[in-house]
Amino acid sequence: MNYELDHEDIRDSLRRLCADFEGPYWRKCDREQAYPGEFVQALTDAGYLAALIPEEYGGSGLPISAAAAILETIHHAGSNAAACHAQMYTMGTVLRHGSEQQKQQYLPAIADGSLRLQAFGVTEPGSGTDTTALRTTARRDGDDYIVNGQKIWTSRAEHSDLMLLLCRTTARDQVEKKTDGLSVLLVDMRDCDEKSLTIRPIRTMMNHATTEVFFDNMRVPAENLIGEEGKGFRYILSGMNAERILISAECIGDAKWFTDTSSRYASERKVFGRAIGQNQGVQFPIAKAYAQMRAAELVLREAVRLYEAGGNPGEEANMAKMLAADASWAAAEACVQTHGGFGFAEEYDIERKFREARLYQVAPISTNLILSYIAEHVLGMPRSY
C-alpha cells in the first residue's frame, strides 16, 4: 500500500533508516524498558530531528508537512518516535519566543545533535489537565530563579540535556487571570546537582522513558527565562497545534502499520481450508479502521495546509489528533483480533504496538479535552470546567 503523496524522498530515506531497526531491536528495548539511543542517534545524524529548525540556526528549515511525513513513516515502519518526537516541537517555543541570544546559543547545538531538548515539564500530580493549577514555583533571587515543586510524566528527562519547564512566578491569587503568572524556563539539567534536581523513572505499560521530577531549591539563571515573565502559558499554548499535528501523523503511521499487518496476515493465514481474510467478519473491522484512518488523514492534511499557510488551525489540529488516535486504536484492535492468539505473542510486535497506540487516547491531550475544546471553541457551547 502506498498512498502517500508528499515528501516521497524523505519517506524513502526514512524507510531505509528504519530497516536497520526492526522488530527485534524494538522488542529488546521494550523488554528492558531501555531508551532506543541508537535509533535516536541515527535520526539525529541524518538531520531528521532538526527538520523544523530554520537553516540560519543549522537546521533544515522544512515545513511541518515534512516533519509529519518523518514521524508518520517511522511509525508506519513499526518503529516508535516517542523517544524523540518532542525535540521537533518543543524547540518551537525557543524559536518563537526565545531571545536572539538564546536562539544562537541553543538551536545550532540542538540541530547538530550535541545538545538534546527532549524534556517538557508541564504536567503535575496535583493539577493534571488543569494546567494553570500547577504548583511548581520559580522565585527570583538576584540573577537566578529558585525553583521548587514537582512534575510528573516528564518524558525523556534522563535522556535530555535541556528541559522546557512551565512554572508559576506569580501566585494564582495575585493574578487577574489564572493563565497569567506562569513562566517558561529553559533548564540546563547538566548544571543541576542531584540534590536540587531528582529524576525518577516511572515504569509504564509501554517503553516511554517517562519520569517524575523533583525540584528542591534548583537555581536556574534568569537569562534562561523564555520571553516575558508571567506569559509562559500562552507560549506553551502557541506550540500546541504543531504538537497535535505531529502526534496525529504518528497515529496515522501506526494505523497504517496495523492495517498492512492485518491485511497481509488475513490473506495468508488459512483456517478451515481457506484464508481467514475471505470471511467478512475478519475483513470488515480492518476495512473500517482503514476508512477511519483515511478520513483522519484528510483532516490532518487540512490542518497541515492551514498551519503552513500561517493560520492557527486549533479546530483541525485537535480534530486530527482525536480522529487519528481513534483510527490507530481501531486498527490496533482489529490487528490483535485478526491474529487470534498470535496477536498476543511478543515476536509479532502487535502487542507492543497495541500498548504504544493506547497512549494517544490520553496524552498529550485526552479525547475528552479535545471534545470540550470543539464544544466550546468551535460550537460556542458553555465552558464545562
Ligand SMILES: Cc1cc2nc3c(=O)[nH]c(=O)nc-3n(C[C@H](O)[C@H](O)[C@H](O)COP(=O)(O)OP(=O)(O)OC[C@H]3O[C@@H](n4cnc5c(N)ncnc54)[C@H](O)[C@@H]3O)c2cc1C
Ligand atoms: C506516557 C506518558 C507520557 C507523558 N509525557 C508528558 C511529558 O513529556 N510532559 C508533560 O508535561 N506531560 C506528559 N504526560 C502527561 C499527559 O499530558 C497527561 O497524562 C494528560 O494530559 C492527562 O492528564 P492527567 O494524567 O493528569 O489526567 P487527569 O487530568 O487527572 O484526567 C483524568 C481523566 O479525566 C478526564 N477529565 C479531566 N477533566 C475533565 C473534564 N473537565 N471534562 C471531561 N473529562 C475530564 C481526562 O480526560 C482523563 O481521561 C505524559 C503522560 C503519559 C501517560
